[in-house]
Amino acid sequence: MDRQKLHRQLPVKRFLIAVLIVSSIILAGIEIREMLSPVTMLNVNDSIARIKPLATRKEVCIAIFGDNKNFTGTFADILNRCQIDPEIEAVIHTGDLVQNNKPEEYRDVCEIIRKTCNKPFLPIVGNHDISKNSTKIFENVFGSSHYTFKLSGRLWICLNDVTGLPQSELQWLKTVLKKNDPELPVIIIMHIPPIDPRPGKKHCLDDRVVNNLKKYLKKAPIEHIFAGHIHAFFQDYWAGIRLTITGGGGGRLMSKGLQHGFYHYLKVYITPDRIRVIPVSIRDNNFLLKIIDNTTQIIRNEWPEILLLCNCLLSLVILVFLWRVNRLPGEEKGDDSAPNPVSYRFVRMKKRRADQ
Numbered sequence: 001m002d003r004q005k006l007h008r009q010l011p012v013k014r015f016l017i018a019v020l021i022v023s024s025i026i027l028a029g030i031e032i033r034e035m036l037s038p039v040t041m042l043n044v045n046d047s048i049a050r051i052k053p054l055a056t057r058k059e060v061c062i063a064i065f066g067d068n069k070n071f072t073g074t075f076a077d078i079l080n081r082c083q084i085d086p087e088i089e090a091v092i093h094t095g096d097l098v099q100n101n102k103p104e105e106y107r108d109v110c111e112i113i114r115k116t117c118n119k120p121f122l123p124i125v126g127n128h129d130i131s132k133n134s135t136k137i138f139e140n141v142f143g144s145s146h147y148t149f150k151l152s153g154r155l156w157i158c159l160n161d162v163t164g165l166p167q168s169e170l171q172w173l174k175t176v177l178k179k180n181d182p183e184l185p186v187i188i189i190m191h192i193p194p195i196d197p198r199p200g201k202k203h204c205l206d207d208r209v210v211n212n213l214k215k216y217l218k219k220a221p222i223e224h225i226f227a228g229h230i231h232a233f234f235q236d237y238w239a240g241i242r243l244t245i246t247g248g249g250g251g252r253l254m255s256k257g258l259q260h261g262f263y264h265y266l267k268v269y270i271t272p273d274r275i276r277v278i279p280v281s282i283r284d285n286n287f288l289l290k291i292i293d294n295t296t297q298i299i300r301n302e303w304p305e306i307l308l309l310c311n312c313l314l315s316l317v318i319l320v321f322l323w324r325v326n327r328l329p330g331e332e333k334g335d336d337s338a339p340n341p342v343s344y345r346f347v348r349m350k351k352r353r354a355d356q
Helices: 003-036 044-054 072-084 103-116 136-142 167-179 207-217 287-301 303-326 341-355
Strands: 060-065 088-093 121-123 147-151 154-158 186-190 222-227 233-238 241-246 264-271 274-281
Touching: 044 088, 044 121, 044 147, 060 072, 072 088, 072 103, 072 264, 103 136, 154 167, 167 207, 241 264, 241 274
Parallel strands: 060 088, 088 121, 154 186, 186 222, 222 241
Antiparallel strands: 060 264, 147 154, 233 241, 264 274
16 A cells, blocks of 8 residues: 555544544543442332331241342342242342442442342442441442341341441440340341351351350340351351351352352241241353353443443554554655555565575
8 A cells, every 4th residue: 555545545544533532532421420420329228118018927038149249240130030039029138249349339239229120129238348447338328237127027137247246336236136025036137157167168257256246146036147258058057046148149159069159049938937048049050151141231331431442442553553654654745756665575575585
C-alpha cells in the first residue's frame, strides 16, 4: 500500500477513532455515574414485616444458603429457584454476599434480588461483607447486621459474629435471650460456625469466642444453629445443639466428599415439633455450567465496562496504526519518489542473497 493511498484513507480512520473516543467517554460517564449513585436499600425490617403473618403458621418452608461471593450467576440461579418454588416463603442468607465489600458489588447483588426474587430476603453479614472490621456498607444497604424475628413459633436470632463477637454483640444477645419466653424455641443464624466438622481443619470461631458464646447459650432453649463460612454442607452437634452448615452458594468448595462438597441451598421445613433440612443440589454440581451461568451474569451486569474496555483497546490499535503510517518513508506531501516500503524491503532481501 503506497503513501498516497494511505493518506486518502486517513480521514476515514480519523473519523473512526473519533467515534471510538467519544463512545469511550460516554461509557466511562455511565460507569462513573453508576459508581457514584447510591445503592438502593433492601431493609431487613421490610422483610421482617412481610413474614409476620407466617409467625403462627404450623408449617413453613424457608430457603437458607450463603457464600456466593462474586459468583452472581449461581446467586441468581438459587434466587430464581426459590422464587418459582411455591413451598418457599422466605430466603435467609448466611453471609458473604459479595467478595470485596464494595458499593458497586452490593449494587449488583441488590439488582439481582429485585429482578429475580420478590420474596422476603433476610441476610446476615459475612467476613467478606466487611472491611477493617466495619459493617457500615452492609448496614447502609440492609439496615442492620444483627436482628431478630419470630417465625413458626420460634425466635430467630441473626448474629454478627464476623468480628469475633465483641462484648457489645454478646450483651445484645444476652438481652434478647433474657426477654424471650423460656418456652419459645430459638434458632440462631450466624456466618462463622462454632466448630469445623472437617478433621484437622479450623475454619471456625476461635476457642475464646466459642467459650464466651457457650456461656450465653447454656441456659437458652436453642433448637438449631445455621451457619456458613465453610463452603460445603455439614450437619453436626455443638454443645448439644443441632448445627447445620451451608456454604454452597457459589464460592470455591472446601470439601471433596460427595456428601458435603456440592453447590446447594437448603429447604428448611419448620413444624411445631421438628425442623427438617433438605439440601437441594445446583445443576448436579456441574462446574462448566456454573462457569457459563456466572459468565452470562457478569456480561449482563457489566456490559458498560466490557464495551468501554473494547473501545479503549480498539482506539489504541488505531492510534498505533496511524503513528506507524506517519513514520513511513517520504515525509513531504506529493513526494512521488518515495520508495514503496514493501518493494524496498524486497530489493534489500534480493541484494543480501546475491552478496551471499
